[in-house]
Amino acid sequence: MSSLNQFANDIRENQISRAALFWLRVFVQHAQNNVLRSDLWIKTGMEEGAVISGLNAADPAARVALLSNYDFFKAVRLKDQKSFSGKELDSLDWNRKYDLSLLPHVLESDDAIETRLEALWQEIGAVSPQDRAFEAVLENRASIWGENIPGRSLLPEILHEAQSIYDGWLSTPVLKRISRALKLPLSDIYGVTEFFTMYYTQPVGKKIIRICEDSACTMRGSQEIQKSLCKNLKINPGETTEDGEYTIEPIRCLGLCDHAPAALVNNTRHFELSLDKTDALLANTPDHPQTRNKIGGMVKIALSNINTIDPGSFEDYQEQGGLAALKKTLQQLTPEDVIESVKASKLVGRGGAAFPTGMKWQFTAGNPPGPRYVICNADESEVGAFKDRVLLDGDPFRIIEGLLIACYAVGAEQGFIYIRGEHRPSYERFVHAAAVMKEAGWLGTGIGGTDFNCHIAVRRGAGAYICGEETALMEALEGKRGFPRLRPPFPTTHGLWGKPTVINNVETLAKIPSIIIHGGAWYAALGTAESAGTKLFSVSGSIQRPGVYEVPFGVPLRHLIYDLAGGIAPGRELQAILTGGAAGTFLKPEHLDTPISYEAFKPIQGTIGAGTMIVFDDQVDLRHILADISGFFAHESCGKCYPCQIGSQRQAEILERIKQGRGLAEDSETLLELAQVMADTSICGLGQSAGWATVDAIKRWPNLLK
Amino acid sequence: MKNSVTLTIDSQNVTVPEGTSIADAAESIGIKIPTICYHPSLTPPAICRVCTVEVEGQRTLQPACVVPVGEGMHVKTDTDRVKTARKVILELLASTVNLEEAPEIQEQIDETGADTERFEGGVKRHFEVKEDNPFYIRDYAQCIMCWRCIQVCADDVQNTYALTWGKRGLESHVATFLDEAMPNTTCVFCGNCVGICPTGALKGLIEYRSEQKKEQE
Ligand SMILES: Cc1cc2nc3c(=O)[nH]c(=O)nc-3n(C[C@H](O)[C@H](O)[C@H](O)COP(=O)(O)O)c2cc1C
Ligand code: SF4
Ligand code: SF4
Ligand code: FES
Ligand code: FES
Numbered sequence: 027m028s029s030l031n032q033f034a035n036d037i038r039e040n041q042i043s044r045a046a047l048f049w050l051r052v053f054v055q056h057a058q059n060n061v062l063r064s065d066l067w068i069k070t071g072m073e074e075g076a077v078i079s080g081l082n083a084a085d086p087a088a089r090v091a092l093l094s095n096y097d098f099f100k101a102v103r104l105k106d107q108k109s110f111s112g113k114e115l116d117s118l119d120w121n122r123k124y125d126l127s128l129l130p131h132v133l134e135s136d137d138a139i140e141t142r143l144e145a146l147w148q149e150i151g152a153v154s155p156q157d158r159a160f161e162a163v164l165e166n167r168a169s170i171w172g173e174n175i176p177g178r179s180l181l182p183e184i185l186h187e188a189q190s191i192y193d194g195w196l197s198t199p200v201l202k203r204i205s206r207a208l209k210l211p212l213s214d215i216y217g218v219t220e221f222f223t224m225y226y227t228q229p230v231g232k233k234i235i236r237i238c239e240d241s242a243c244t245m246r247g248s249q250e251i252q253k254s255l256c257k258n259l260k261i262n263p264g265e266t267t268e269d270g271e272y273t274i275e276p277i278r279c280l281g282l283c284d285h286a287p288a289a290l291v292n293n294t295r296h297f298e299l300s301l302d303k304t305d306a307l308l309a310n311t312p313d314h315p316q317t318r319n320k321i322g323g324m325v326k327i328a329l330s331n332i333n334t335i336d337p338g339s340f341e342d343y344q345e346q347g348g349l350a351a352l353k354k355t356l357q358q359l360t361p362e363d364v365i366e367s368v369k370a371s372k373l374v375g376r377g378g379a380a381f382p383t384g385m386k387w388q389f390t391a392g393n394p395p396g397p398r399y400v401i402c403n404a405d406e407s408e409v410g411a412f413k414d415r416v417l418l419d420g421d422p423f424r425i426i427e428g429l430l431i432a433c434y435a436v437g438a439e440q441g442f443i444y445i446r447g448e449h450r451p452s453y454e455r456f457v458h459a460a461a462v463m464k465e466a467g468w469l470g471t472g473i474g475g476t477d478f479n480c481h482i483a484v485r486r487g488a489g490a491y492i493c494g495e496e497t498a499l500m501e502a503l504e505g506k507r508g509f510p511r512l513r514p515p516f517p518t519t520h521g522l523w524g525k526p527t528v529i530n531n532v533e534t535l536a537k538i539p540s541i542i543i544h545g546g547a548w549y550a551a552l553g554t555a556e557s558a559g560t561k562l563f564s565v566s567g568s569i570q571r572p573g574v575y576e577v578p579f580g581v582p583l584r585h586l587i588y589d590l591a592g593g594i595a596p597g598r599e600l601q602a603i604l605t606g607g608a609a610g611t612f613l614k615p616e617h618l619d620t621p622i623s624y625e626a627f628k629p630i631q632g633t634i635g636a637g638t639m640i641v642f643d644d645q646v647d648l649r650h651i652l653a654d655i656s657g658f659f660a661h662e663s664c665g666k667c668y669p670c671q672i673g674s675q676r677q678a679e680i681l682e683r684i685k686q687g688r689g690l691a692e693d694s695e696t697l698l699e700l701a702q703v704m705a706d707t708s709i710c711g712l713g714q715s716a717g718w719a720t721v722d723a724i725k726r727w728p729n730l731l732k
Numbered sequence: 733m734k735n736s737v738t739l740t741i742d743s744q745n746v747t748v749p750e751g752t753s754i755a756d757a758a759e760s761i762g763i764k765i766p767t768i769c770y771h772p773s774l775t776p777p778a779i780c781r782v783c784t785v786e787v788e789g790q791r792t793l794q795p796a797c798v799v800p801v802g803e804g805m806h807v808k809t810d811t812d813r814v815k816t817a818r819k820v821i822l823e824l825l826a827s828t829v830n831l832e833e834a835p836e837i838q839e840q841i842d843e844t845g846a847d848t849e850r851f852e853g854g855v856k857r858h859f860e861v862k863e864d865n866p867f868y869i870r871d872y873a874q875c876i877m878c879w880r881c882i883q884v885c886a887d888d889v890q891n892t893y894a895l896t897w898g899k900r901g902l903e904s905h906v907a908t909f910l911d912e913a914m915p916n917t918t919c920v921f922c923g924n925c926v927g928i929c930p931t932g933a934l935k936g937l938i939e940y941r942s943e944q945k946k947e948q949e
Contacts, residue, residue: 198910201909201910211893211918212893212909212918213893213894213895213896213907213908213909213917213918214893214896215909216896216898216907216908216909216910217896217897217898217907220896220897220898220899220900220907221897221899221900227910490900492900507897507900512778512795512798660901660902661901662901663900663901663902664900664901664904665877665897665899665900665901665902665903665904666777666779667778667779667780667781668779668780668781668782668821668824668825668877669781669817669820669821669824671877671901671902671904672824672825672827672828672851672902673820673824674901674902675854675855675901675902676824676827676851676854679853679854679855696850699816699820700820702816703816703817703820703821705792706784706792706793706813706817707781707784707792707793707795707817707821708781709778709779709781714792
């Protein structure tokens with residue numbers, strides 16, 4: 027057998043790494059008259075090898091083995107022309123320079139050595155199946171993610187795909203490959219991977235187990251479950267087992283609080299964990315479907331299809347009256363009519379800021395002609411918030427219909443939906459729904475046989491609560507770190523890629539089709555004078571029936587908490603309800619008969635926000651809750667502006683100290699001043715509101731933190 | 733010619749060209765507004781917020797380094813609310829970063845009466861000094877995250893893109909690709925970052941070595 031055949035066999039049998047073949051090929055490609063200087067050989071090889079994934083060109087072992095084990099080469103030292111071959115090559119001093127050449131027997135044994143090596147390289151060297159899959163992704167990126175979308179904005183999606191192809195993490199060659207494909211500096215790509223918690227630049231376990239550490243889940247024992255898993259696997263939270271099977275990663279609220287305690291294993295959801303079901307976690311075999319929606323309420327608008335239709339079936343959706351609003355819009359209404367109707371409905375944004383939706387659309391529509399966009403904000407990640415998830419999982423076509431109507435109203439031909447990275451089942455649902463609608467002619471060009479063109483791109487987040495903030499979300503969509511922007515200018519004139527942009531919450535858009543069908547006045551009449559229509563509430567915590575409830579504004583809080591959500595467990599008392607999310611305020615039992623509305627909540631300083639209600643019974647220590655919440659903000663601060671970057675951390679540290687019983691006399695005063703400064707000077711809503719719950723708690727229970 | 737705009741700053745009338753920042757307008761009548769992250773030749777990131785002022789009608793305080801003047805605006809630069817904000821921001825900074833070699837910030841601390849011990853005892857920006865190239869050292873325990881070095885290295889000046897941000901929140905820091913040593917990055921050792929760093933975080937190697945020597949003596 028010729029020694030080259032022997033060499034090829036050794037590679038096939040993993041006796042020597044394919045890097046050796048790589049080095050031989052580099053030599054043959056770059057040698058002039060069968061001579062190549064050693065330093066040039068190494069330099070060229072390092073450069074070319076750096077972008078071949080799975081190949082460690084920087085490791086000299088394969089190179090040295092190639093020289094000393096195969097009797098292919100001769101080296102002539104430049105200084106004194108001393109010649110080395112065979113085993114002598116083992117101990118060459120690589121700080122010196124040599125002229126390397128192949129021995130005659132290698133060249134003679136097969137005179138077309140270049141062809142021979144190329145064939146070998148194609149067969150066993152060049153492309154691993156993973157590389158092949160990834161190259162296909164890069165090559166087809168326009169058809170996968172949409173034409174006419176600037177390259178950089180695909181970075182987050184490409185990072186996700188690369189991770190799922192390459193064992194869950196991003197190695198240096200993979201990052202370099204992406205850098206070349208997207209023409210982006212490596213540092214820039216690294217900055218993005220660092221910002222989002224779901225990207226890994228170090229190897230991780232095959233199964234990443236993320237157990238929720240927020241209150242609805244800890245109240246039901248999630249911490250004990252994490253402890254027991256860690257003990258069994260002999261690792262600490264945040265670590266990977268030695269065999270590379272498992273990583274345990276602590277995580278904040280997963281938006282599955284209606285199924286607390288909850289966890290993710292890779293992208294799979296696990297509900298209602300218990301100590302005796304940890305096997306299912308380890309095997310990643312949940313005994314329940316991936317979506318399960320606990321809902322209720324008297325007037326179902328946004329929720330009307332949930333649990334009644336198959337969310338994967340476009341036919342089901344249409345049988346229930348789906349698409350009627352879009353058809354009416356395209357056939358009977360001008361964009362101005364649509365905006366008038368939405369204004370008449372008095373619908374305000376359901377993402378927390380309660381900005382009038384019709385006005386937002388009108389401002390955007392009023393820009394000079396040119397490209398513009400509509401974004402559906404499906405990044406729901408706040409503690410205790412899961413109502414958007416239920417809509418995403420249970421009725422994707424309605425949201426796309428609402429998004430299309432918004433695009434029509436403002437003159438946009440491109441819409442986006444940005445879905446929280448942890449909600450992979452929801453993402454898959456949307457990818458499917460968009461494909462089905464496109465197939466049926468309801469997305470793309472000439473929608474429903476009219477001249478309305480509109481594309482919808484579905485995008486994933488990657489573990490950053492701040493990307494729910496609208497300008498941070500736009501940065502993330504553009505493929506950058508999710509730093510909120512300075513305002514003004516506002517998105518209605520300078521949004522995505524600096525173009526006019528509408529951004530709306532999932533629930534806001536889910537209300538649109540009904541408003542178009544029944545008219546704005548109908549919707550407005552459902553609520554109170556100053557709070558139009560219905561609102562979804564995510565109710566969780568110490569409550570019998572956690573779930574998403576849709577109620578018209580004006581019903582008493584008691585109706586939501588007791589009639590719908592089942593009240594507190596027998597034998598316990600209601601202590602407080604945190605309304606409006608982690609940046610919300612606490613209501614007490616005495617507020618139960620207050621109507622739920624913006625105007626009735628104002629005097630009692632309740633918050634509607636995105637509609638989050640976390641209920642605490644008398645056994646909950648609110649100091650723990652405040653410590654948890656402030657820890658959440660410290661973890662999620664983007665770090666851009668000083669008051670929040672540092673202030674959110676100091677706030678969390680003080681509250682943690684109080685939780686541990688080491689409070690100081692001046693703590694309350696310090697916390698109040700800090701919260702005021704953060705509210706006054708932070709760039710975005712996260713920092714501005716991070717101290718609200720604490721301030722509110724001090725007001726309501728002046729001795730709580732003493 | 734640009735239109736001019738008239739506003740009041742601390743009750744004084746001032747007329748400046750449209751587009752002038754509040755900070756520049758204030759300076760034109762001798763009112764000095766403290767700044768940290770602002771640098772006239774870079775895109776202002778507006779992240780430190782010590783230049784904060786009160787603008788009548790605005791819910792929050794406004795960063796004077798970037799907010800342009802408006803006709804009839806009423807600006808106040810020394811209310812209690814403004815003073816507290818500046819003081820607390822400096823207290824926060826002092827609890828995180830070693831400010832010994834940042835004389836301008838020291839001055840601001842003195843002026844505002846900031847209590848540098850107030851938030852002591854928490855997580856700090858803790859890094860070992862990085863001495864990985866023949867030209868300069870990086871001592872990120874002194875880094876105030878003003879972004880200047882990242883900006884000069886990227887679009888604002890050099891287009892070299894050796895630097896970026898690692899992590900986020902209080903853990904955010906200046907980083908290179910995979911935290912590689914400078915010689916393994918795209919850095920061309922132009923020294924722009926060292927020149928523009930307002931603290932002792934970036935320093936010429938020779939200067940650093942001679943300081944080390946002095947300290948040992
Ligand atoms: C820190 C932060 C996080 C946010 N997260 C979300 C979110 O997950 N979903 C959402 O719709 N709005 C979120 N918002 C509000 C958005 O900035 C924006 O107001 C909203 O998407 C607008 O849509 P709407 O008018 O339909 O409510 C967040 C705001 C802040 C400050
Ligand atoms: S307030 Fe917090 S989250 Fe918002 S920009 Fe500032 S540091 Fe980032
Ligand atoms: S190293 Fe210097 S210039 Fe760079 S961010 Fe830190 S303090 Fe600013
Ligand atoms: S999923 Fe655990 S608290 Fe929300
Ligand atoms: S100087 Fe204005 S925000 Fe830093």
